[in-house]
Amino acid sequence: MVLENLKDYRIILASKSPRRQQLLADLDIDFVTEIHEVDEVFPEGLPMEEIPQYLARLKAEPFVGTMKENDLVITSDTIVYVADEVLGKPTDYDEAVDMLRKLSGRQHEVVTGVCLTSKTKQVSFAAVTDVFFKELSQEEIDYYITHYKPYDKAGAYGIQEWIGYIGIERIEGSYFNVMGLPVQHLYEELSKW
Structure with missing residues (x-):
């Protein structure tokens, strides 16, 4: 393990996202996965960058009372922010279509x-990444949602999937942040722990 300062810690990733699990594993960090469900509700009026931090702290709360001395819990949340609107995970096909139409031909922020x-x-x-989408056709939107079912993804898309290949013109910031975990920033924070 490169992060020798963490060798005595039991690292817990509180996420069922296969993308986050893979990204943390790719940092060569040994961890276990443990999830506590929470209502992902945030107060009105929070600044864009504060919303996912608030939700990440909320996800950490169920662990606090039962933590052992050597536990280190990693929680996270990702939002998509476009035209002063927060896009979470779509609940159904129509909501996914609506989200992708809002992103089509525009720049938006992904905040983890x-x-x-x-x-x-x-x-x-x-961490904030600016993402620039091309104009998406209705056929492309329908194809993506039908074949990839992005109901577990903020903004109804995964950058590492077909829609990212054909629809994203460019990004400014961390690619991995758009996948759901800003691994370079996380590594820096863990190295200071």
Whole structure:
């Protein structure tokens, strides 16, 4: 393990996202996965970058009372922000279509908040990536939703899937942040733990 400062910690990733699990594994960090369901509701009026950090801290709360000395919990949340609107995960086909139409031909922000929690301290941070979509045809939107069923993804898309290949013209910022975990920033924070 490169991060020798973490060798005595039991690292817990509180996420059922296969993308987050893969990204953390690709950092060569040993971890276990443990999930507690929470209502992902945030107060009105929070600034864009604060929303996913708030939700990441909320996801850490169920662990606090039962943590052991050497536990380190990683929680995170991703939102898509376009035209002053937060796009979460679509609940059905029609909502996914609506979200992709809003993103079509426009620039939007993907914001991931991460929270690191141990028995003695908590640190949270956010990463922002600007994503630029081409104009998507209705046929492309229908094809993507039908074949990839992006109901577990903020903004109804995964950059690493077909829609990312054909629809994203460019990004400014971390690609991995758009996948759901800003691994370079996370690595830096873990190295300071």
